[in-house]
Amino acid sequence: MSKETLILLYGGRSAEREVSVLSAESVMRAVNYERFQVKTYFITKDGQFIRTQVFDHKPKENERLMTNSTVDLSKAIKPSDIAEEGAVVFPVLHGPMGEDGSIQGFLEVLRLPYVGTSVLPSSVAMDKIITKMVLETQGIPQVPYLVHLDGQSVTETLAQVSERLTYPVFVKPANMGSSVGISKAENEEDLEAALDLASRYDDRILIEQGVDAREIEVGILGNQEVKTTLAGEVIKDVAFYDYKAKYIDNKITMAIPAEVDETVMARVRNYAEQAFRAIGGCGLARCDFFVTADGQVYLNELNTMPGFTQWSMYPLLWENMGLPYSQLIERLVNLAKEVFDKREKHLI
Ligand SMILES: Nc1ncnc2c1ncn2[C@@H]1O[C@H](COP(=O)(O)OP(=O)(O)O)[C@@H](O)[C@H]1O
Ligand SMILES: [Mg+2]
Known part of the structure; x- marks a missing residue:
């Protein structure tokens, strides 16, 4: 029987792009090569898609995937060129433009099954x-919180925080990950600076009670x-x-x-x-x-799309439950196919 193709998409545009490379390298080493052939594609920090290695067997320990410092732009492809009948995609991408529904929507348009949550839960x-x-x-x-939207009066937000929360508070851009743009504010002065920082990353800001x-x-x-x-x-x-x-x-x-x-x-x-x-x-x-x-x-x-190296919390939590890393990957691929078949059926 011919092997199934598993496509690893890694890198990406968010601050977590380096973690993504490590997660993808872990996955490519742990895949069951009796069942899968692995094709890898790197997304650069500027969003270009680059064709990288194809593996039919477990790669050597020193085999590395491309990063933004070793990128070879001559291998650039159109994003839609990753599509291939019957393949399943594992978007090992974290943060905005990876974990937020955008890549998921793109893969749905290409009619490719993919590992992980679909568009709505990803963006939510x-x-x-x-x-x-x-x-x-x-x-x-959940901890008490307030929302500050771009254009709202900072003075009013400061007043609301004093009324409804107690310092310290945590200030977070609504749509980032990996602690980027997040700060802890101990007083009003900190809070103003924290709002200023968070507003560089998003128009919508969450202010949370610190615990x-x-x-x-x-x-x-x-x-x-x-x-x-x-x-x-x-x-x-x-x-x-x-x-x-x-x-x-x-x-x-x-x-x-x-x-x-x-x-x-x-x-x-x-x-x-x-x-x-x-x-x-x-x-x-x-x-x-x-x-x-x-x-x-x-x-x-x-x-x-939590950190997914073999030593990350999520895979280790499953390992502790008796599900080893390589079996976890297979389970995720099976779940991806199940969701895909259902979605296609609903599109009557
Ligand atoms: N309300 C809070 N009280 C105390 N610590 C917090 C609070 N919110 C965030 N933190 C700290 O900041 C870290 C990052 O915040 P989090 O909301 O998890 O953002 P990210 O999406 O970047 O992981 C948390 O893991 C925690 O250490
Ligand atoms: Mg967190």
């Missing part, structure tokens, strides 16, 4: 303000039948899990499973599943929570 989960609104309808606990909490994450997998993992904990030795801490200093370790009591464990798993269903999720997501010392649980966000 990418938008921190809309996510909050959806969670509200479900009664899922002193542990960060607990749950893995979600499935379409109609949704499974969740035991939670894991991100152990920080920094106060704020910012981009530098996450990706440059590597100041993060994980505890899997997280040491939390049974009630907290059950609650986060239930909320994760409920939130995933509420946004219309399919395939996968990692759902992140804050858990305070007195056992309060707040849902922080859903990531619909």
Whole structure:
């Protein structure tokens, strides 16, 4: 029987493009080559599509994918050239223009099945303000917040914050990821600067009550039948899990499973599943929570294409549940095909 083609799309335009290359390299090494041939395509930071390696067998340990510093523009293609009958795409892309529904919509137009959530849940989960609104309808606990839209009076926003929240607050552009544009404000002066910074990344800004909490994450997998993992904990030795801490200093370790009591464990798993269903999720997501010392649980966000290296939280959470990385990849491909067949049927 001929092999199935798995297309890895990696790189991308967001701040998380380097993580994406690492995730894609992990996937290309772990794929079951009895079943798949792997074709890789790099998306540069300017959005060009570049044809990169094709693998019929497990690549050597020193095999590297292209990055923005090694890019070979002579291999550039039209984005639609990635299309091929019967192939499944794994868009190992994080953040805006990767995880926000845009690539997903493009793949649907090309009639390609793809791993992960479809257009709507991708864009809902990418938008921190809309996510909050959806969670509200479900009664899922989240930290109190305010919204500041471009053009609104900063003075009024400052007044509202003093009235409804207590410092410190967290200020976040609605549509970014990987802590870019996010800051912690201890007072009004900080808040003004934080709004200014966030407004460089988005016209819509979320202001959240800061909480002193542990960060607990749950893995979600499935379409109609949704499974969740035991939670894991991100152990920080920094106060704020910012981009530098996450990706440059590597100041993060994980505890899997997280040491939390049974009630907290059950609650986060239930909320994760409920939130995933509420946004219309399919395939996968990692759902992140804050858990305070007195056992309060707040849902922080859903990531619909979480970090996916073999050593990232999401795959490790599944490994802990007895689902090894390479089988997780196959499961995701099967789920992608199931969603695709259904979508095509609905387009009568
Ligand atoms: N309301 C909050 N209270 C305390 N810490 C927060 C709050 N919001 C964000 N943080 C810190 O900032 C980090 C990044 O925020 P998050 O909303 O997860 O954005 P991103 O999409 O960039 O991951 C969190 O992991 C946490 O360490
Ligand atoms: Mg986060």
